[in-house]
Amino acid sequence: MTGTMLAITLSADWEPREGARLTSNELAGHFAGDARQVWRNPHFQLGQRPLPRIDAPGDVIVKVHRAGIARSNCKMGDSDAEGYVLLPYRMRLPLIPGHEIAGEIVEKGTAVRHLQVGDPVAxxxxxxxGSCRACLQGKPNQCLETGFSGFTSDGGMAQYFVTSARFVHSLLPVAERFGFxxxxxxxxxxxPAAMAYVGLFRQAGGFLPGATIAIFGCGPIGLSCVSLxxxxxxxxxxAFDRTQNRLRHALALxxxxxxxxxxxxDQENGVSEALLEFSxxxxxxxxIEATGDAWNLFPQFEKxxxxxxxxxxxxxxRKPMPISLFPYQETGAWLTxxxxxIGGFEPLIALHASERMDLSTIIDARFDLAxxxxxxxxxxxFDEAKVVLLPHAEPASIGDAQAI
Incomplete structure (x- = not known):
């Protein structure tokens, strides 16, 4: 593929904080494991970028039809009083953000056998x-050397996206039953649903049928936990949240x-009393704590x-949290x-294909890429449960953007 495409780009100034401890690789590559330590004055831009191309036999090019906007994407462009980004992730800039990506394959490398041009994919x-200690122990989600599309390499807030076929999951079972x-x-x-699945079932080991569950935060991850x-x-x-719209989604799911x-x-011990009454x-x-507001919530639900x-x-x-160990010692509870x-996509796709769940209903707003x-x-x-971009939709006026 040659030519250009429309894309959103995130840029910032490389200005390591005084006292920031960076490795030689981070310094050489303008990369940091904690973006808050180095990237200053972040800003998003909309413009033309070169079309991606296949560089390896195992690559595929995806025509992006949906790009979800996550809370982390918003935090990438936010800054503190000194101008440094708020997101505590690894980040290499400039790049195209976006790590929630769905589309169709339009080109594939010569070594790709299990996917075909036209296949719908996530x-x-x-x-x-694949070679670090975590990967060799079968814990790829803990890989400290992992690449991360939308954070360390270009992501999906663009019309096209290239990646290895190893990281592509077919949506054919859903498309064949419910349409493209x-x-x-x-x-x-x-x-986000895959992250909820991994947390609930792979990391925590699930729960016995008949259990009583409390979920704090009804964004996409929390709502996925409700459905799962x-x-x-x-x-x-x-389910607990601060916005009525998200709470309505929780009830519907x-x-x-x-x-x-x-x-x-507003009431002293209000959360813990509500939980005890409910149970x-x-x-x-x-x-499940899915808010990032742990320092406020843990002291309440631990009771x-x-x-x-x-x-x-x-x-x-969003800031370090003191934790009281006694509730865990007393009840035998544990925290993870x-x-x-990784490990959540295939089960989520199967659950949707069998109509056991439908998280597409949490999409509240759709925008064309323009x-x-x-x-x-x-x-x-953070009022809408999920906002998505449709990179190939016809540009709408600002007033009509959400009506796509």
């Missing part, structure tokens, strides 16, 4: 090295109760843990978490 953004557009919507939410918990046989599910955390927080005094068997409870952290903390999605900067602003309000 993209796994994490690209583990439904498959694209499912593909757009596969990444219902699929897996939870008896009772309570299977939560038995949805609580505005602002209302509960009939027995406590919560599995708690309502059931014997042998599990706590799963899926949110990215993940930021990875209005992508406005889409980022809308997503930054």
């Amino acid at each position: 993209i796994q953004a994490l690209q583990p090295c 557009d439904r498959a694209m919507d499912v593909g757009a939410v596969c990444e 918990a219902r699929c897996a046989g939870a008896a009772k599910i309570v 299977g939560a038995d109760m949805a609580v505005n955390v602002r209302d509960a927080a 009939g005094g027995m406590g919560i068997d599995l708690v 309502a843990l059931a014997i042998g409870a599990k706590v799963v952290s899926l949110g990215v903390e 978490g993940t930021m990875g999605h 209005n992508g900067l406005q889409a980022l602003q809308v997503a930054s309000r």
